[in-house]
Amino acid sequence: MSMTPQVPFPDGWFAVAFSSDLRPGRVRRSRIAGSEVVVYRTRSGLVRVTDPHCPHLGAHLGHGGRVEGERLVCPFHGFAFDADGTCVATGYGTRPPRTALRLRHSQEANGFVFVWQHHAGLPPQWELPCLSDNAYPDTAETSHCFRGHPDDPGENSVDLGHFAQVHRITGARPVHALTTDLHRAELTVRGRKTFGRHGLGAEISYRYWGLGFTAIDTHIPRLRIRGRVLNAVTVTSPGQLQMRTRISTALDSGRADSRRAPTNAPLWDRLLATVLTRAGQPQYLRDIRQDIRIWHHKSYLERPRLAEGDGPITAWRRWTRQFYPTT
Ligand code: FES
Ligand SMILES: [Fe+2]
Helix, strand or coil, rough: CCCCCCCCCCEEEEEEEEECCCCCCCCEEEEEECCEEEEEEEECCCEECCCCCCCCCCCCCCCCCEEEEEEEECCCCCCCCCCCCCCEHHHCCCCCCCCCCCCCCCCCCCEEEEEEECCCCCCCCCCCCCCCCCCCCCCCEEEEEEEEECCHHHHHHHHHHHHHHHHHHEEEEEEEEEEEEECCCEEEEEEEEEECCEEEEEEEEEEEEECCEEEEEEEEHHHHHEEEEEEEEEEEEEEEEEEEEEEEEEEEECCCCCCCCCCCHHHHHHHHHHHHHHHHHHHHHHHHHHHHHHHHCCCCCCCCCCCCCCCHHHHHHHHHHHHHCCC
């Protein structure tokens, strides 16, 4: 059975870059929903995302386009575009034609640049949150491209049956059942994560904003560790996903509630958290790659044969349906 390339692109906010990819003046190419886009940051720090072709004679702005002040300048004839997309100059000093870049709705939040994607071209129907990360002293970033269904990365967290098999988390059970509210969904799971020969109790909270952004907060009370993983999943072309991940760790007083932000820590704790973020990365990458290996080769079954112990997969799929155009 093959993957399902006919799956329509989902609606919502999807990342096209890490913020850290875009120093002021930087121009980059990216892919979303089968199209290329050009992402750039003006000298004053504004991020813009545009369709890639210049409205003058069609040059690709991501191949040689440059930022001058607040303008994006085309490499072909030097036409310049303001931060609102308007063509404000030609390369010849003549009056510019009445035209503009096709800017996409974009939002920079939580270390990512997101673009609004909607099959019918509707403007943004909801916004992404800005999560406080003041207390996380260090963040590592990683990106993976693989084959998969747009639901796969999110469905993974409600798929409690694979926690023990793939991630060595035993006894996984929801302590806050899956709840959904419009484009939001949440779930908190408790289990024992095995490190070497030792098991440690962990509480993992998953918060979703559509299919493109997930915050995963892990609390391991015995070690006074809080970990935060931010996942931004983008469908780049049919059946192809890119997952950008930001990983942080902090120490705290060890109280319950995995979603509580850690308090600002003294210098020593912050240094230790930096070390932990670096040290924990290989472990986290191992977990992520184990999932990706399975997603990359699996088939998305519309009618899975579920069993007791599987987790709330049916409820999850009922929620994700809203992001796909109805045919
Ligand atoms: S194609 Fe861009 S300035 Fe001519
Ligand atoms: Fe997983």
